[in-house]
Amino acid sequence: MKSFIYDIPTKVYFGPNQIEHxxxxxxxxxxxxxxxxxxxxxxxxxxxxxxxxxELKNSNxxxxxxxxxxxxxxxxxxxxxxxxxxxxxxxxxxxxxxxSVIDATKFMAAGRYYEGDTWDFLIGKxxxxxxxxxxxxxxxxxxxxxxxxxxxxxxTQTKEKLGRIHPILRPKVSFLDPTNTxxxxxxxxxxxxxxxxxxxxxxxxxxxxxxxxxxxxMEGLMKTVIKYAPIAITQPDNYEARANLMWASxxxxxxxxxxxxxxxxxxHPIEHELSAFYDITHGLGLAILTPRWMKHVLSSNTVDKFxxxxxxxxxxxxxxxxxxxxxxxxxxxxxxxxxxxxLSNNLSELNIDNSHFETMAxxxxxxxxxxGFIDLSKNDIxxxxxxxx
Amino acid sequence: MKSFIYDIPTKVYFGPNQIEHxxxxxxxxxxxxxxxxxxxxxxxxxxxxxxxxxELKNSNxxxxxxxxxxxxxxxxxxxxxxxxxxxxxxxxxxxxxxxSVIDATKFMAAGRYYEGDTWDFLIGKxxxxxxxxxxxxxxxxxxxxxxxxxxxxxxTQTKEKLGRIHPILRPKVSFLDPTNTxxxxxxxxxxxxxxxxxxxxxxxxxxxxxxxxxxxxMEGLMKTVIKYAPIAITQPDNYEARANLMWASxxxxxxxxxxxxxxxxxxHPIEHELSAFYDITHGLGLAILTPRWMKHVLSSNTVDKFxxxxxxxxxxxxxxxxxxxxxxxxxxxxxxxxxxxxLSNNLSELNIDNSHFETMAxxxxxxxxxxGFIDLSKNDIxxxxxxxx
Numbered sequence: 001m002k003s004f005i006y007d008i009p010t011k012v013y014f015g016p017n018q019i020e021h022x023x024x025x026x027x028x029x030x031x032x033x034x035x036x037x038x039x040x041x042x043x044x045x046x047x048x049x050x051x052x053x054x055e056l057k058n059s060n061x062x063x064x065x066x067x068x069x070x071x072x073x074x075x076x077x078x079x080x081x082x083x084x085x086x087x088x089x090x091x092x093x094x095x096x097x098x099x100s101v102i103d104a105t106k107f108m109a110a111g112r113y114y115e116g117d118t119w120d121f122l123i124g125k126x127x128x129x130x131x132x133x134x135x136x137x138x139x140x141x142x143x144x145x146x147x148x149x150x151x152x153x154x155x156t157q158t159k160e161k162l163g164r165i166h167p168i169l170r171p172k173v174s175f176l177d178p179t180n181t182x183x184x185x186x187x188x189x190x191x192x193x194x195x196x197x198x199x200x201x202x203x204x205x206x207x208x209x210x211x212x213x214x215x216x217x218m219e220g221l222m223k224t225v226i227k228y229a230p231i232a233i234t235q236p237d238n239y240e241a242r243a244n245l246m247w248a249s250x251x252x253x254x255x256x257x258x259x260x261x262x263x264x265x266x267x268h269p270i271e272h273e274l275s276a277f278y279d280i281t282h283g284l285g286l287a288i289l290t291p292r293w294m295k296h297v298l299s300s301n302t303v304d305k306f307x308x309x310x311x312x313x314x315x316x317x318x319x320x321x322x323x324x325x326x327x328x329x330x331x332x333x334x335x336x337x338x339x340x341x342x343l344s345n346n347l348s349e350l351n352i353d354n355s356h357f358e359t360m361a362x363x364x365x366x367x368x369x370x371x372g373f374i375d376l377s378k379n380d381i382x383x384x385x386x387x388x389x
Numbered sequence: 390m391k392s393f394i395y396d397i398p399t400k401v402y403f404g405p406n407q408i409e410h411x412x413x414x415x416x417x418x419x420x421x422x423x424x425x426x427x428x429x430x431x432x433x434x435x436x437x438x439x440x441x442x443x444e445l446k447n448s449n450x451x452x453x454x455x456x457x458x459x460x461x462x463x464x465x466x467x468x469x470x471x472x473x474x475x476x477x478x479x480x481x482x483x484x485x486x487x488x489s490v491i492d493a494t495k496f497m498a499a500g501r502y503y504e505g506d507t508w509d510f511l512i513g514k515x516x517x518x519x520x521x522x523x524x525x526x527x528x529x530x531x532x533x534x535x536x537x538x539x540x541x542x543x544x545t546q547t548k549e550k551l552g553r554i555h556p557i558l559r560p561k562v563s564f565l566d567p568t569n570t571x572x573x574x575x576x577x578x579x580x581x582x583x584x585x586x587x588x589x590x591x592x593x594x595x596x597x598x599x600x601x602x603x604x605x606x607m608e609g610l611m612k613t614v615i616k617y618a619p620i621a622i623t624q625p626d627n628y629e630a631r632a633n634l635m636w637a638s639x640x641x642x643x644x645x646x647x648x649x650x651x652x653x654x655x656x657h658p659i660e661h662e663l664s665a666f667y668d669i670t671h672g673l674g675l676a677i678l679t680p681r682w683m684k685h686v687l688s689s690n691t692v693d694k695f696x697x698x699x700x701x702x703x704x705x706x707x708x709x710x711x712x713x714x715x716x717x718x719x720x721x722x723x724x725x726x727x728x729x730x731x732l733s734n735n736l737s738e739l740n741i742d743n744s745h746f747e748t749m750a751x752x753x754x755x756x757x758x759x760x761g762f763i764d765l766s767k768n769d770i771x772x773x774x775x776x777x778x
Contacts, residue, residue, distance in 0.1 A: 001632060003404020008397075014648070015392020212616065213633045213640075216609025224602040243390060244602045251602075259403070 001211050004259040007167065010147045014176045014247065019051065019137065024059035026173045030133045031091020033062045035084055037105050038096045039069045043139060046183050052096065052137070064088050069097065072154040072161065072275055072282070073104035075119040082111025082118050085132060095136045095171075098192070099143025102136050103151030106169040109134050122153050122162040128169065136174040140184055141245040142192030142283060144199060144253030146174040154276060160363075161276035176250070178242035186233045190341035191283030193229035193245060197222060198286040199252040202265040205297075205305050205373040211260045218257050219312045224248045226313070230340045266372030267293050270381055273360035278352055287337045288347060292387040294330045297374040305373075306330070347388045357385040390600050393648040396556065399536045403565045403636065408440065408526065412483075413448035415562045419522045420480020422451045424473055426494050427485045428458045432528060435572050441485065441526070453477050458486065461543040461550065461664055461671070462493035464508040471500025471507050474521060484525045484560075487581070488532025491525050492540030495558040498523050511542050511551040520557045526564040529573055530634040531581030531672060533588060533642030535563040543665060549752075550665035565639070567631035575622045579730035580672030582618035582634060586611060587675040588641040591654040594686075594694050594762040600649045607646050608701045613637045615702070619729045655761030656682050659770055662749035667741055676726045677736060681776040683719045686763040694762075695719070736777045746774040 013022055027034055034056065043049045056063050066081050084090065085108060095105040109131035111118040120126035138146045145151060150165035184192070204218045224244050231241035251257070270293070271285040298306055303326045310316040310329030318325070338345040347353075361381035370376040376384075402411055416423055423445065432438045445452050455470050473479065474497060484494040498520035500507040509515035527535045534540060539554035573581070593607045613633050620630035640646070659682070660674040687695055692715045699705040699718030707714070727734040736742075750770035759765040765773075 001629065003402075003407060005407075006401035006403060009400075011398075012395035013392075014395060018392060018394075209629070211633060211636065212629075213609060213613040213637050216612055217606055220602060220605025220609055223605055227601065240390065240598070240601075244600060247600065248602050 001209060001260045002262055006256065006259060008147065008170070008254050008256065010171050010254070011173045012147065012176055012250070013173070014243075016177050016179050018177060019055055019175050023052070023055050023135070023137075023175065024061060026135055027056070027061060027092055027094065028059065030172070032060070033064070033088060033091045035064045035066060035081065035088070035090045035093045035108070036096065037066045037069060037081060037093060037101055037108070039067070039071070039098070039101050041067065042183065043096050046139075046180065048096065048137070048139070048180060052094075064090065069101045069104045070154075071100050072279055073100045075107075075117070075122070075153050075155050078104050078107045078111060078118040078153060081105065081108030082114070085109070085112035090132060092133045092135060095134060096139065098138070098140030099145040102134070102138075102145035102171070103143070103153065105134050105136075106131070106145070106151040107153060107164075108132075110166070110169065119153070119155055121164055122155075122160075128164070128166040131166075131168045134169070134171045136171045137180070138174060138176050138246065139180045140188065140192055141181055141242070141249040142195040144196070144249050146171055146176065147250040147254040149255070152272065159276050161272040163272075174250075176246050178239055178246050179237075181242050181246060182237045184236070186236075186342070188281075189229065189232050189236070190343050191281045191287070192249070193225050193232075193283070193341060194287035194337060194343060195283035196245070196249045196252050197225045198267055198283075198290055200225075200257070201290060202268060202372075203258045203261055204309065205302075206261055206263050207302060207305070207373060214257045214260060215308070217251070221248050221252050221257070222313045226336055233341065264370065264372050266370060266374075266376060269364050269370060270384060273363055274347075274352075277356050277360060278350070280350055280352075284343055287341070287343045288345065288388050289384065291330050291334045291337070292384050294333070296380065296384050296387070298326055298330070302374060347385075354386060354389065357382050361385065390598060390649045391651055395645065395648060397536065397559070397643050397645065399560050399643070400562045401536065401565055401639070402562070403632075405566050405568050407566060408444055408564050412441070412444050412524075412526075412564065413450060415524055416445070416450060416481055416483065417448065419561070421449070422453070422477060422480045424453045424455060424470065424477070424479045424482045424497070425485065426455045426458060426470060426482060426490055426497070428456070428460070428487070428490050430456065431572065432485050435528075435569065437485065437526070437528070437569060441483075453479065458490045458493045459543075460489050461668060462489045464496075464506070464511070464542050464544050467493050467496045467500060467507045467542060470494065470497030471503070474498070474501040479521060481522045481524060484523060485528065487527070487529030488534040491523070491527075491534035491560070492532070492542065494523050494525075495520070495534070495540040496542055496553075497521075499555070499558065508542070508544055510553055511544075511549075517553070517555040517557065520555075523558070523560045524562045524564075525560045526566070526569070527635065528569045529577065529581055530570055530631070530638040531584040533585070533638050535560055535565065536639040536643040538644070541661065548665050550661040552661075563639075565635050567628055567635050568626075570621075570631050570635060571626040573625070575625075575731070577670075578618065578621050578625070579732050580670045580676070581638070582614050582621075582672070582730060583676035583726060583732060584672035585634070585638045585641050586614045587656055587672075587679055589614075589646070590679060591657060591761075592647045592650055593698065594691075595650055595652050596691065596694070596762065597651075603646045603649060604697070606640070610637050610641050610646070611702045615725055622730065653759065653761050655686075655759060655763075655765060658753050658759060659773060662752055663736075663741075666745050666749060667739070669739055669741075673732055676730070676732045677734065677777050678773065680719050680723045680726070681773050683722070685769065685773050685776070687715055687719070691763060736774075743775060743778065746771050750774065
């Protein structure tokens with residue numbers, strides 16, 4: 001158990017209709033010129049765009065807009081946003097959307113104070129030192145970007161998908177209205193839920209003695225996703241299901257449960273190469289990879305954590321043999337991902353073959369083995385990719 | 390499930406030796422004149438006082454001191470602290486101790502900007518509008534005051550123990566070093582653990598549909614206390630046990646798990662009359678009261694929550710009859726409080742008889758029935774007190 005600093009000051013308005021008055025009040029704390037950033041226009045379909053514009057106009061807030069942020073947001077879009085922030089002397093960015101939109105605004109916010117290409121932040125060529133404040137309105141429960149300090153950006157030219165974390169990128173205020181996710185499709189709900197689950201699994205699985213209290217929180221978050229994702233898929237306007245998924249998405253990755261952990265993540269970097277090469281949905285990639293990764297790392301050395309996972313998350317009989325519980329826990333996870341969530345269970349279905357696996361694994365391990373739950377070499381990663389075919 | 394605003398900006402340094410450099414850095418954000426507030430001197434015995442003074446002197450911080458804050462802190466002590474803050478133009482208060490010390494500093498901080506008796510805040514005669522910033526170093530895992538926005542003060546003249554909550558009273562920074570609780574006695578560790586458990590029980594038991602995710606967090610917190618309190622009692626310097634209890638104390642009551650709840654607490658107001666009249670330790674009073682309160686409110690209408698509690702917290706066989714699980718859950722709780730924690734299980738042992746029960750119950754219900762999990766009339770409360778003899 002390591003020492004840590006807990007510092008998660010994001011303020012969250014949770015529930016329907018919270019943007020009324022509160023949105024303007026919060027934005028005005030930072031200034032009067034707002035850059036509204038969103039994606040493909042679904043916020044117009046659900047009427048959210050009109051509500052926001054009306055709320056902002058009524059408060060005499062000056063609104064600039066940038067739409068069309070991609071599902072795997074491009075550094076070119078980030079550059080566009082940063083440019084507007086500079087030109088128009090924006091005071092605060094309002095991100096309306098899911099993790100892609102929010103991630104993109106994080107680097108626009110930092111790009112406001114940087115003269116070069118924002119991609120420089122991702123490759124470590126430039127340091128993040130200052131950023132505009134960000135306010136978010138979440139429309140998809142998945143990445144947790146609404147309450148965390150990181151973001152992931154894609155460069156289609158170099159086929160790279162890279163992430164950076166910095167405390168000043170954490171949104172100041174986020175509006176979490178579960179009804180804004182009622183229109184999220186079955187498929188996107190499934191992918192988002194797989195993403196939330198993966199954020200917890202990446203932290204939960206560790207080989208050293210971690211803080212029991214945080215493990216119980218993670219088990220609770222996983223049970224929440226497993227209980228409510230199928231309900232949200234079959235009953236898209238079930239408030240209880242959408243609310244639980246939404247709040248779980250934030251707490252899975254805002255930093256609390258990971259605070260006494262030291263190991264790096266495994267499936268995310270392996271998946272990032274998949275979406276960088278094939279532009280597949282991040283949550284789907286994670287769903288396909290995670291059980292294969294689990295089978296690859298399960299051994300007598302790691303069985304205890306799988307046993308804990310099986311008993312506490314999937315309620316498997318604690319009196320069974322540990323390895324049996326461990327194997328059953330992976331089966332249960334597969335059943336959840338591929339039956340309950342109805343996600344594709346292999347890469348072949350997505351027309352992905354093994355032609356780039358060597359290159360992708362090479363890139364994951366370019367700085368040495370992936371030091372996660374269990375260290376993974378390039379060959380390990382190729383094996384995991386192959387097991388996904 | 391109700392809408393809510395989540396806003397818990399307290400920064401926490403968790404782990405050993407975090408005060409080095411960090412304490413001065415954090416205090417200096419607010420100014421250079423610090424009022425150091427503590428209790429009976431245990432912080433000197435464990436060497437913490439010297440470490441703090443050396444850290445502050447090295448940073449040229451001007452230190453004023455107020456010691457002797459009582460276990461149930463008096464409004465007279467609060468007045469003293471407020472007076473020093475005014476006279477010396479204090480910039481920030483540093484509370485070193487458990488909940489009593491921290492609670493007291495909260496009303497000193499508000500009293501700095503009020504000309505009258507600080508007791509006026511507690512009886513609602515004065516509104517809290519402004520307060521000095523508070524930094525805390527926690528030495529007892531119990532009340533959660535290190536991360537919450539409330540405090541409880543005792544007036545021995547009127548035999549009243551009253552609480553108030555205001556967001557500006559929430560500490561800005563708290564230092565949670567589990568090793569600072571190694572010297573806490575078995576008895577105080579037991580009382581503190583009973584207090585933490587009670588904070589969760591007061592919120593967890595509700596009759597309406599609450600957020601499942603937060604219920605899982607509460608179950609995790611309760612399991613944490615039940616697992617580690619007996620270890621901390623038998624192995625006072627077990628870091629894992631002390632760390633889990635410490636972080637659980639903060640999360641039990643900082644506001645997260647209670648956010649979608651509307652009902653008031655039951656056992657705390659009933660206990661406050663007990664400690665106001667007899668000056669008994671708060672956690673002990675709660676331990677004695679809680680199982681009696683549970684037996685009083687258990688019925689076919691409330692059995693579902695007890696069943697959930699029994700299965701998820703005490704791992705009672707879920708296939709048993711619901712009422713049987715419910716009753717067993719109360720037995721398990723009694724066994725934890727009175728055997729594992731070795732706390733007195735009745736008021737008679739503390740030389741308390743029924744002579745003030747009517748008056749105490751009258752005071753609890755002076756504004757009408759206590760609207761908690763189940764509404765309690767004056768007679769209900771007298772019955773619960775009597776069951777504690």
